[in-house]
Amino acid sequence: MPSPSIDTLRLLLIQARNTAEMEHQEQECFLERCRVRREQLRLVNVAKSPLTNAALDGVDAVLIGGAGEYSALDDTPWMPDLLDLVRQAAARRLPTFGSCWGHQIIARAFGGTLVYDPGRAELGCGTVSRTASTTSGSCRPKKTSSAS
Numbered sequence: 001m002p003s004p005s006i007d008t009l010r011l012l013l014i015q016a017r018n019t020a021e022m023e024h025q026e027q028e029c030f031l032e033r034c035r036v037r038r039e040q041l042r043l044v045n046v047a048k049s050p051l052t053n054a055a056l057d058g059v060d061a062v063l064i065g066g067a068g069e070y071s072a073l074d075d076t077p078w079m080p081d082l083l084d085l086v087r088q089a090a091a092r093r094l095p096t097f098g099s100c101w102g103h104q105i106i107a108r109a110f111g112g113t114l115v116y117d118p119g120r121a122e123l124g125c126g127t128v129s130r131t132a133s134t135t136s137g138s139c140r141p142k143k144t145s146s147a148s
Contacts, residue, residue: 009061010060011042012041012042012063013027013063013064016047016069017047017065017069042058047078050081051082051085053084055085056094060094061094061095064096064098064101064102066102072105086105090110
């Protein structure tokens with residue numbers, strides 16, 4: 001099956017926002033940076049709406065935004081469903097991108113250790129570039145086989 005073009009991509013944006021202003025601002029940032037149209041985004045705000053694995057149906061990739069009012073260490077009522085959805089996205093081989101809080105959620109979903117360390121906290125933007133290992137278009141690790 002061929003990869004969808006940018007014009008036909010369907011993206012799930014998962015947010016955890018309590019204020020409409022921040023929710024909208026984050027959506028606009030993803031629209032601008034992903035260079036997609038609003039109708040290409042399926043929006044789910046876990047702080048306001050229940051989350052089910054059906055949210056993954058019909059999407060080509062998953063984006064998980066930031067969450068100024070929540071920590072990835074929090075055990076909110078919706079956290080188990082969110083962590084399960086991230087694992088289900090991987091099982092379906094859906095590309096998944098986490099921004100700030102989002103990448104911490106991905107780490108937590110797969111057993112990573114999160115540490116609250118305000119002395120080393122970072123705030124702001126940085127540049128992300130492809131490395132030589134990703135120029136082939138895939139960031140997936142290569143499978144290795146072991147001799148029996």
